[in-house]
Amino acid sequence: MGKWASSMLTKLVVLLSFAVVAFGNTNSGLRAFYLVQQWLGSYCNQRGTRCCYPPTGKPAPDFTIYGLWPYYNDGSFPYNCGDDNYDVGRLKPFEQSLRKAWPSFTCPQIGRKFWVHEWNKHGTCSKSSLGEIPYFMAALNLKRQANVYGALARAGIRPNNRYYSLKSIKRAITRSIGFHPWVQCNHNAQGRSQIWQVTLCADRTGRRLINCPYIPRGRGSCSSKILFPSFY
Template identity: 30%
Template sequence: MWSSVLPLLVTISPALLFLPDHTNTQDEHWQDYKYGRQQDSEVPDKKSFCSWKCLLFTLQWPGAFCQSLDEPSLCKIPQNVNNWTIHGLWPLRVRDCCKCWPMFKSDVQDLEAELQEHWPSLLQSHPSFLFWREEWIKHGVCAACVEGMNSPLRYFQLNLKLRAQFDIHKLLEVADISPSCERPYKLSEVHQALAPLLGEKLQIQCVTDDQEREVWFQVKIPLSHNLTVGCDHHVDADPPHPPHGHPCHPQTPFYYFPIDHQQPQTPCG
């Protein structure tokens, strides 16, 4: 039943959203930037960035984020972060989004407290707003072809709703799967716990730490253009991000490290 349209999500506009013409002034389009572009405008490459069929909504586990970095010492876990966080919502098969839609701090000021908890930067030298702005420019502008994501404010609002909908922690708790330094888990038992809500096509990703342990890092949830769970994303081209991890191997148990705010690089020694 989870393949049905998520009840809290938005519907597709009868007409695709097209971004403002870069030749016009910022003042003319200020309301469009903040509240959503409603009218078509002539953008030469609009077909290229509005042709996607699938998105990946990606959640990451802070307890393993440091292990995904070449330099683990660069990471941090803020004290208010104790659960799965958002990595991004990425339209697939898009080579290059239009660079003509800026994002300002005022666009998300009403969401900042929620974003700092549920979509924080986990890099010491990377402020959270910079992380959010990069995600908007690289991916949100392309996602804005959908009416409910047609401004920075709406894009980030939707991401927060998706994260609340896909409550991984609750699903795992019901299945008696909890962070541990001693107990490894099999891919099959984690998939069984998550698939009823996230769909059979979800991706469970691991990283290998410096002790050669497989560590659970991310969950990628494919969504179709109309935001239903599941999409045949394997036919799409290169992923929107360089891979930070790899699919957890079916035959190799992996660890679900606890979050350690004081020693995020070595939560399990």
């Protein structure tokens, strides 16, 4: 190969490398947030699962935050995007709100380390849009907008160990909150299908709810009628 051909090949490789980087930047980046809420009664009554109350005692029945997950333009749910030294003390001004809306029922209780884990796993992937404190504030604000427990209660759907149609649960949430939910189910110790998680989406600023750009399939399939167990 001559010098001219070799030089042209080198330039072509460099240009293609920049093109790949540019393409990657176009198709990556934050697109939306998935706010996942869970019913602790359905988490704690699974076979082999043990739950412990937080130090503040048994909370009032409610769907609580399971996670705030960034969703990228390339269709991925990234996690562990950075190894940050998170200053958990900065959460103290609204720690009580987090304990109520985003508690951990693990045994033994891990306290503030739970939120550090959430930031390191998911929050670090949203730093282009939300910093450390805004990430948690966004989760609390979205939880107030997406009052799943209230939406179901207004439709007469309550945690009374009775079965409700999946269609009626989705309809109640959509009518009250204004957006279609993604409902996931698990099974209790007796193998009965029950409501577990409800997911709604927010825009890339984390400020307002939107319809989810993508509904993952093949996970947590529900029966046509599902149990709504009592709170843990």
